[in-house]
Amino acid sequence: MEKIVLNNGVRVLYRKVYGEMTSFCIGFEAGANSEEGFNKGVAHALEHMVFKGTKTRSEKEINAELDEVFAFNNAMTNYPYVIYYGTCSSYDFVKGFRLFSDIINNPSFSEVGFSEEISVILQEANEWKEDFSQYCEDELFINSYKERRINETIIGNEKSIKSISIKELKDFYNTHYVAENCVITIVSSLEKHEILEELKNFNINEKRYNRVKIPTEKNRTGSYEKEVSGFSGAKIEYIFDIEELNELETEALRLYSMLLGEGVSSLLFEEIRNAKGYAYDISTEFKNEKGIRLLAINTSTSKEKISNTIESIDFILKESIEKVGKLTNEELDVLIKRLVLKRDFWLERGVELAKYVTTNEIMYNKGIECLNYKDILNSIDVQLIYQTVKKVISEPSIQILK
Numbered sequence: 540m541e542k543i544v545l546n547n548g549v550r551v552l553y554r555k556v557y558g559e560m561t562s563f564c565i566g567f568e569a570g571a572n573s574e575e576g577f578n579k580g581v582a583h584a585l586e587h588m589v590f591k592g593t594k595t596r597s598e599k600e601i602n603a604e605l606d607e608v609f610a611f612n613n614a615m616t617n618y619p620y621v622i623y624y625g626t627c628s629s630y631d632f633v634k635g636f637r638l639f640s641d642i643i644n645n646p647s648f649s650e651v652g653f654s655e656e657i658s659v660i661l662q663e664a665n666e667w668k669e670d671f672s673q674y675c676e677d678e679l680f681i682n683s684y685k686e687r688r689i690n691e692t693i694i695g696n697e698k699s700i701k702s703i704s705i706k707e708l709k710d711f712y713n714t715h716y717v718a719e720n721c722v723i724t725i726v727s728s729l730e731k732h733e734i735l736e737e738l739k740n741f742n743i744n745e746k747r748y749n750r751v752k753i754p755t756e757k758n759r760t761g762s763y764e765k766e767v768s769g770f771s772g773a774k775i776e777y778i779f780d781i782e783e784l785n786e787l788e789t790e791a792l793r794l795y796s797m798l799l800g801e802g803v804s805s806l807l808f809e810e811i812r813n814a815k816g817y818a819y820d821i822s823t824e825f826k827n828e829k830g831i832r833l834l835a836i837n838t839s840t841s842k843e844k845i846s847n848t849i850e851s852i853d854f855i856l857k858e859s860i861e862k863v864g865k866l867t868n869e870e871l872d873v874l875i876k877r878l879v880l881k882r883d884f885w886l887e888r889g890v891e892l893a894k895y896v897t898t899n900e901i902m903y904n905k906g907i908e909c910l911n912y913k914d915i916l917n918s919i920d921v922q923l924i925y926q927t928v929k930k931v932i933s934e935p936s937i938q939i940l941k
Contacts, residue, residue: 540552540554540906541554542906545718545738545741547718547745548718548719548721549718549722549738549741549743550721550722550723550900550906551722551723551725551734551735551738552722552724552725552897552900552906552907553724553725553734554725554892555728555729555731556726556728557728559628559629559728560610560627560629560727560889561626561628561632561725561726561727561728561889562625562727562888562889562890562893563624563625563632563636563639563725563726563727564622564624564723564890564894564897565623565624565639565721566620566622566721566723566724566897566898566901567621567622567722568619568715568751568902569582569621569711569720570582570620570621571583571617571688571691571693572688573711573714573715573751574688574711575751577707577710577711578702578703578707579695579696579699580693580694580696580699580700581695581703581707581711582616583660583694583695584656584660584695584708585621586614586615587660588648588653588656589642589643589646590602590614590642591646591647591652592651593641593642593646593647594647595641595645596641596642604634604638605625605638608634608638609625609626609627609635610626610627611625611626611890612624612625612626613625616694617693618688618828618829618830618831619751619828619898619901619902620897620901622894622898623639623642624890624893624894624897625639626889626890632729636737637740640740640742644741644742644743644744646712648708650705653705657700657701657703660700661700664692664696664697667692671774671940672774672837672839674774674940675776675837675938675939675940676938677692678765678938678940679763679937679938682759682761683758683759683778683936684756684758685756685759686754686756687754687831688830689830689831715748717743717745717747717748718743718744718745719746719747720748721743722897722900722906723738723897724894724896724906725893726889726890726893727889751829753829753830755782757780757782758778758779759936760934760935760936761936762939763936763937763938763939764938764939764940764941765938765939765940765941766941767940767941771842772839772841772842772941773841773842773844773939773940773941774837774838774938774941775836775837775838775840775848775937775939775940776836776838776938777836777852777935777937778833778834778835778935778936779833779834779931779932779933779935780832780833780931781832781833781834781931782832784927784930786915787919788927789827790912790919791924792825792927793825793827793878794871794874794916794919795859795924795927795928797874797878798859798863798874799823799836799855799856800823800836801823801877802877805822805823806855807821807822807836807855808822810851810855811838811848811851811855815847815851817838817840817844817847818844819839821836821837821838822837822838823836823837828898829902829903834931842941845939845941849939856932859932860925860928863924863928864921864925866921868921871919871920871921871924875916875917875919878916879913882912895909896909896910
């Protein structure tokens with residue numbers, strides 16, 4: 540993969556692939572973390588509004604062209620970033636890229652449809668809480684952090700969403716949708732010179748950009764409970780903050796996560812699902828993004844088995860530290876092989892590769908370096924994993940939803 544910085548400051552990452560398809564991703568550090576001084580949810584609302592029409596295309600025309608050109612397309616707002624991405628035939632790359640360029644660089648911000656789109660987002664906020672796993676995590680973040688943006692959902696709350704105005708959308712857009720803050724990744728069968736020729740037409744605001752600073756804050760440890768009317772079961776989530784880990788330690792902990800809770804042979808699944816029957820499913824989740832770096836454990840159980848499940852999780856966590864310290868080199872090799880296999884499978888799809896590289900370049904200026912995971916993993920030994928696990932696996936924040 541190659542990185543090219545255009546004259547206007549836009550960072551372009553390009554990989555040549557064989558076949559007839561092109562995937563690309565256009566991203567900005569303009570997610571929920573960037574909302575300081577704005578209503579919460581404005582980043583997500585802006586992502587919606589750019590598709591409502593441009594200076595030359597109506598919303599209906601945009602939608603028709605998206606369906607005509609793209610095999611797949613989408614947009615996503617997360618805490619650190621917003622990304623716009625899709626896959627089309629290489630023959631249609633110019634048409635597809637110019638459509639996305641128009642959507643991103645020339646939004647009309649028309650009052651027509653604005654109130655309807657806000658209504659859609661409010662409905663999305665209501666449905667968000669109907670996902671009890673998501674609801675449990677949201678409550679956990681609220682209880683665990685007071686200064687970080689993750690103490691509120693990405694889409695905001697009802698009051699903040701209703702307070703968003705067209706003017707505020709324009710102000711947020713003009714602040715963050717600028718060349719210095721833009722990353723474009725293209726995975727294509729087209730040659731580099733063909734890509735760069737088209738990028739000359741990507742006309743974006745060239746004003747200066749100041750990067751977002753994330754407050755330094757450890758999670759508030761403890762156990763929190765919330766009762767939800769109409770919910771017959773129970774959700775439990777643990778989080779361990781990994782903000783202080785370096786890159787090598789982060790990958791070492793990722794291997795521990797494989798052992799602890801990823802797959803049907805994991806320690807948590809074997810004990811709590813298979814041996815005890817406390818939960819239908821239990822797993823770990825690794826979050827490694829700017830402002831939200833956590834190791835999480837998620838499970839569903841019955842209200843009657845909450846205490847038993849937590850006791851078992853605590854026991855397994857304690858035992859797992861000792862087990863990690865006794866890993867053989869052969870067992871470590873298996874963990875590395877499993878993790879590499881999962882990543883290779885995931886990144887084999889061009890659009891996932893484009894998203895992964897774009898977001899890592901946005902967050903850490905490591906778009907190309909993030910693909911060196913095999914070399915990093917092969918430099919990890921058992922002692923490093925053991926020391927990292929001992930550093931992290933203590934004083935969790937725990938949310939119980941019942």
